[in-house]
Amino acid sequence: MIQAVCWVLIHSLWQGVLLALAGGGVILCTKRSAAAVRYRLLCGLSGLFLAGVGLTFFYEWAILSGGGEASDGSGIPMNWLGEWCSVHGYEVVAVWLVVAAGKSVRMAAGWSYLRRMRREGLAAPALWVEKVNALSRQLGIRRTVKLVESVLVRVPVVIGQLKPIIYVPLGLINHLPAGEMEAVLVHELAHIRRYDYVVNMMQQAAECLLFFNPGFLWISSLLREERENSCDDIAIAHTRDRVEFVRALVRFKEHSLRGMALAFPGDRRQLLHRVLRISKQENKTLSGRERLILLGGCLVLLCLLAARVGTMKVEEKEAKVAVVGNTAVAPVQVELVSVLQARQQVAENMEWVQAQLDRLHQKGAVRKRGGRVKEQTEQNMEQARRNEVQVKLNQDQDEKNRQQAVLDREQAERDGQQADRDRQQADRDREQAEKDRQQAEKDRQQAEKDRQQAERDRQQAEKDRQQAQQKRQLYRLINTKN
Numbered sequence: 001m002i003q004a005v006c007w008v009l010i011h012s013l014w015q016g017v018l019l020a021l022a023g024g025g026v027i028l029c030t031k032r033s034a035a036a037v038r039y040r041l042l043c044g045l046s047g048l049f050l051a052g053v054g055l056t057f058f059y060e061w062a063i064l065s066g067g068g069e070a071s072d073g074s075g076i077p078m079n080w081l082g083e084w085c086s087v088h089g090y091e092v093v094a095v096w097l098v099v100a101a102g103k104s105v106r107m108a109a110g111w112s113y114l115r116r117m118r119r120e121g122l123a124a125p126a127l128w129v130e131k132v133n134a135l136s137r138q139l140g141i142r143r144t145v146k147l148v149e150s151v152l153v154r155v156p157v158v159i160g161q162l163k164p165i166i167y168v169p170l171g172l173i174n175h176l177p178a179g180e181m182e183a184v185l186v187h188e189l190a191h192i193r194r195y196d197y198v199v200n201m202m203q204q205a206a207e208c209l210l211f212f213n214p215g216f217l218w219i220s221s222l223l224r225e226e227r228e229n230s231c232d233d234i235a236i237a238h239t240r241d242r243v244e245f246v247r248a249l250v251r252f253k254e255h256s257l258r259g260m261a262l263a264f265p266g267d268r269r270q271l272l273h274r275v276l277r278i279s280k281q282e283n284k285t286l287s288g289r290e291r292l293i294l295l296g297g298c299l300v301l302l303c304l305l306a307a308r309v310g311t312m313k314v315e316e317k318e319a320k321v322a323v324v325g326n327t328a329v330a331p332v333q334v335e336l337v338s339v340l341q342a343r344q345q346v347a348e349n350m351e352w353v354q355a356q357l358d359r360l361h362q363k364g365a366v367r368k369r370g371g372r373v374k375e376q377t378e379q380n381m382e383q384a385r386r387n388e389v390q391v392k393l394n395q396d397q398d399e400k401n402r403q404q405a406v407l408d409r410e411q412a413e414r415d416g417q418q419a420d421r422d423r424q425q426a427d428r429d430r431e432q433a434e435k436d437r438q439q440a441e442k443d444r445q446q447a448e449k450d451r452q453q454a455e456r457d458r459q460q461a462e463k464d465r466q467q468a469q470q471k472r473q474l475y476r477l478i479n480t481k482n
Helices: 002-029 034-065 079-118 126-139 176-192 198-208 214-241 240-255 270-280 288-326 336-482
Strands: 146-150 156-158 166-169
Touching: 002 034, 002 079, 002 176, 002 214, 034 214, 079 166, 079 198, 079 214, 079 288, 126 146, 126 214, 146 214, 156 176, 156 198, 166 176, 176 198, 176 214, 176 240, 198 240, 214 240, 214 270
Parallel strands: 146 166
Antiparallel strands: 156 166
16 A cells, blocks of 8 residues: 555656646647636646546556556566665655645645634625625526625635635725626636636645645646636626726735735736736746746656666567577587588678778767867857857947937036026026115115104104193193183
């Protein structure tokens, strides 16, 4: 059992390389296809890969149970690899079980968190509940879909397949335009119609078991991207407004950055990739790094195939030699003349062989010298191409420097003209300041004159008051005498 598991883990690596090559071919050949088509093709390849892994396990178990040697997948024993698996099989399987158990515990914790979410939350407004029911009927979903507001989510998320529930952030429904909210709800309903929740659970379980397989993990990441792209296409086809849907994605992403996001899985640039795909209406293609890795995978498979073919030829020759060694040779009476003729024939053959070896040696020396000359010529041509490219780069840089110098000169002229205007304005400001100072001096003198006039007026008023008081006293005396 342990040996069978160890062999399955080893075989899954080259099977994962085949899966990655097939997935890369799908990505390259379906640039203009719908995201749903790419998703179905990648799902089919993943299913074939998992089926192949399962069949490999039963095949190896049957061989080991029958007392035979483990094979490399082609039915031919591999002694060195079999010996290594016999020695280190328990260690390999033990490490695999520990890591797989840790990832399983983490996945179980995530499912437990989802079950907790199902027990909490507030019912959404009745208007939007009716809207979800209407959208479900339009998308052909016969199950009842609940719409719940929860503080445990930052972006919309779907939980369950038989009794699906759409969770949205608490209070966010009333803060979004109706069109944007409807587009996001259609996206989540598309997940329900496509049974993405079940596929995602199976995908997570497979990732826990095949965490060491880079080819399968890459295809799994492509599945997640194409799953979201397929639902995006459904939402856009329903709303017929790409801009509004992109705005909704951006709003929810901004909201998710304030806490833990349960939607928008993947790296930080996935939202950017989705927005670019929606705006340009082009599917994702392979990057330069992915192409290089797939090319390396092809080379590895070719090397393994060449090694397998060479091993088969060597084993076939050894089998023929063993057959010849076990065959009985009938006794033959040989005469002396025949022996001499045979010896002469052998000597002639040896001379011919030696001549052929000398000729091949000479050809090899000439070919070696020619190879060195050819290699040196190729190096010189490569250096010439590099020099030509460098000259072109230098010319481009010189042209950029010349254009920059022209721009700098024009900018300097504009700066000089601006400086002249600033100087003239400063002169005008200085003249105006001098006028203002003189005017202020005149105003101060006038104010001083006004103050003196006011003082004289005050003194005159005091005199008038005293005279009026004296007159009143005089009138009082006159009235008294009378």
